[in-house]
Amino acid sequence: MTHALCPLIAALCLAAPAAADQLRWDTFNGDLANTKFADVESFTPANVTELERAWEVHTGDVSDGSGDLPPTVWSATPIYANETLYLGTPFYRILALDPATGAERWSYDSQSTLEALTQPALKNRGVAYWESGQTGPCEKRVYLGTMDAELHAVDADTGERCAEFAQGGVLNVNQWNTVNDKFPFSLLQPPTVVGDTLMLGWAGNDWAYSVAPPGNLMAIDARTGALKWDLAFIPDALIPVTGTANIWTSMSADPELGLVYVPVSSPSPNYWGGNRTDPIPLATSVTAVDVETGEVRWSQQIVRHDIWDYDTPSAATLVDIERDGQTIPALVQTTKMGFIFVLNRETGEPIFPIEDRPVPASDAEGEVASPTQPFVLTPPPTNDPFEMPDVWGFADAVSFGQCSRERDQYRYEGIYTPPSVQGTFLFPGTAGANNWGGASVDPRTGILYVNSMRVVQIIRLIPREEYEQINGGSGNEAGFYPQEGAPYGIELREWRTDLGLPCWEPPYGTFSAFDLATGERLYEVPFGLSQQWGFYGLTDWGSPTLGGPVVTAGGVVFIGASMDARVRALDAATGTELWSDLVDAPSVAIPAVFTHEGVDYVVFVAGGNSILKPQVSDQVVAYRLGQP
């Protein structure tokens, strides 16, 4: 371990001091390359314990689901641009705050319906920012999407609607939802702004239907709201029988190459593919698309015939890697499986080898699982997905052997074991090893930082007749899914005892660093604290995580993500926790790190997500170093 850390520590120490100001944090991932790198040097391992709360804001836009409103989940990255901090909320409002004090400058209410139309909760991942470079009203804009498929454009200075955008500042994106009417295009993820184009995907409920709206990428004129082009991911011939393969998460882009990199999700339904046995090459892929034309330049499918809901869950991270004296324009795609694909972002060629390996066959009616899947061994995957964790002795003992019995009862033949009527262990779980938080990278060193979950689930295909009697339909990331039109509904649950204890050995989540030049893993350490009934787990157990890390030039990583509702600063060199603070709910968002009026801030949104635990909030907290 010590040996492995040497190059990392040396690289961090030798890195030349930069102009240490982060004057923008204007996309979901901080920048278009999704580095989540903040060029601020003031936060260091030596002083980060001196962080203090600069301000705290409660937006008021929160629901725990006990009243008339559905629960909220909130993972908005605060956007710092135009000397202002912009936030989208799960009630589909925009708040513009003073970055130094948190005081509200203006707010905008989209008046969107507060119904959980496609999701089990009211959900928002923030807003997008665009500026034309000219002066005048609406030359700087903030965009907000809604659950009911509207994209709102407002002036960044005043919060007034931009009338020249679509219909009085509101674009009805559902006008392009013409194939079928299963659900509206929910705009929960803000568009990715590339030049003067808004790259727009959508979310739906692909667990509910076999035939669903086919996934597409829409390029929208940032000024007018006009559709520039539209790229479909499902082959025409298969559109009558399947759907989705949509983009529900963030994207990255390389304006110099003129490419946007899109993470495409799995086709519908999620866990049975007998309706879509013909290849869908762009599904569950990372695909490079020409920004101007919408033409696919290259695509790498990361799961073939995805029947595990292993959507490509996050924007790829773009970084130049130095190898053998050459600079390689690389793209790093983290995945729900834990594999880390490192590709040449110009050509799509793998930088580290991708192996085709045989995987288990399906025994479900009509299903034809892919006989092979792509495996990436370098860099090593997070949390070793090749073998599911052993039975946890403590949980097994207190459950009188329930865990051992279930281990023998359900099917497991390694990663990519297909869902079955018997029940199949799903490891990594459907929320992944990695999810929408993706990775961060220090572009000076080529060191990649990733938080990762280690959760085992059980998925069971339920024959239609039996499913109708159960009459399930939670529509959440765990529970019963109807998969209408398929011969099976499904039940998906975490592998726990009747008392709720995890049946698998910890850790439940880790934090890792990788040297992208060599593919070497520098460390993988338990991260965060798990929590059950209020009781915290041990440090070595770690926590499942949602949300992503930000690495700073001073060698500090900022991250929320854990279920114990703490935000943390880690030593980038070792992953050691340096500082933490308790917030009101798990901070499942990516923090924003920026310099405002000469002062460096880190801002966390603590919104919570039911995947981790049913604790929600509307809290925004800004930290800065204590005044000397």
Place this chain on the structure above:
Amino acid sequence: MRKRHFPVIVLGAIGIALAAYAYISSDTGVAGTTGALLALIGAVAVTAGSFLAAFARLDGFLFGTLAFLIALGAVLTALAGYFLMQYVLAIVMALAFAGLLVAVFLPAPQRRQI
């Protein structure tokens, strides 16, 4: 009346206050959780048991059983406090346990013969 149990009663009462704060206050990280509620119930049980031990006339067996239950309650509540990251509660309940041991096992002072 067994005055030696008074410190355990006081510590239990402090434990009740701390556990109630943990259960109610949003800045503890465990507000409204089952674990915090169990800790509160544990602290109440220890306090009530100690009160009974101090003031009720109990024979040897009943007293021994009660003392054992109070000790168990104090240890479990201390453990709960530890895993709830309510360390002051954990320390207070550990002290209550120690106080109980003193009350039960320390020999009674000899009365001076006149």
